[in-house]
Amino acid sequence: MSEIQVIDKKFRPYITAAEINHRIQAMGVQISGEYAGKRPIFIAILNGSFMFAADLFKYISIEAEICFIKLASYKGTKSTGNVITSIGLDEPLKDRHVIILEDIVDTGNTLHKFLPQLHNQQPASLKIAALLQKPEALEHPIDVQYLGFSVPNKFLLGYGLDYDGLGRNLAEIYQLVDEA
């Protein structure tokens, strides 16, 4: 693996496909152990988490469901600021064991706004599984119970993560090269 260029930026290999796979397998085994008999429902947040969700779900060895949602942000009233709505969440979550699947938790803004809407539905439990988290960027106290990799506050690309729409198809995760 070597440096790649996407649009105007250079990226260097950061996490290999084998490392990603290894870590996700461990997460799948752990989650399967903790949710046996509970028939959890995974909610994957598109677009970024599609690859992580597909690979993790293959390592879930217990009865489980998965659904995919999109979060749309729109300007609310002055007092509410940006509001987030979910598209595609048709399953009732009352008394269900819910696990959110995110590609990366960066500032935590997205989940901070979305989690209360899920809590309103009174799930039996609600946890977060994220492939990546940037602790230095966190602006809201988001508790990630299942984490793949803790990473520095640098822009990442690949394995579902995009730069201006491109790069989601890369099997490895790349890190932005600082410009000199």
Ligand code: IMP
């Ligand atoms: P947050 O609301 O700041 O936590 O950001 C969440 C979303 O921003 C993630 O689900 C990603 O889609 C996107 N994001 C955050 N950091 C990166 C990155 O380094 N590369 C690509 N997308 C990112």
Ligand code: MG
């Ligand atoms: Mg995302």
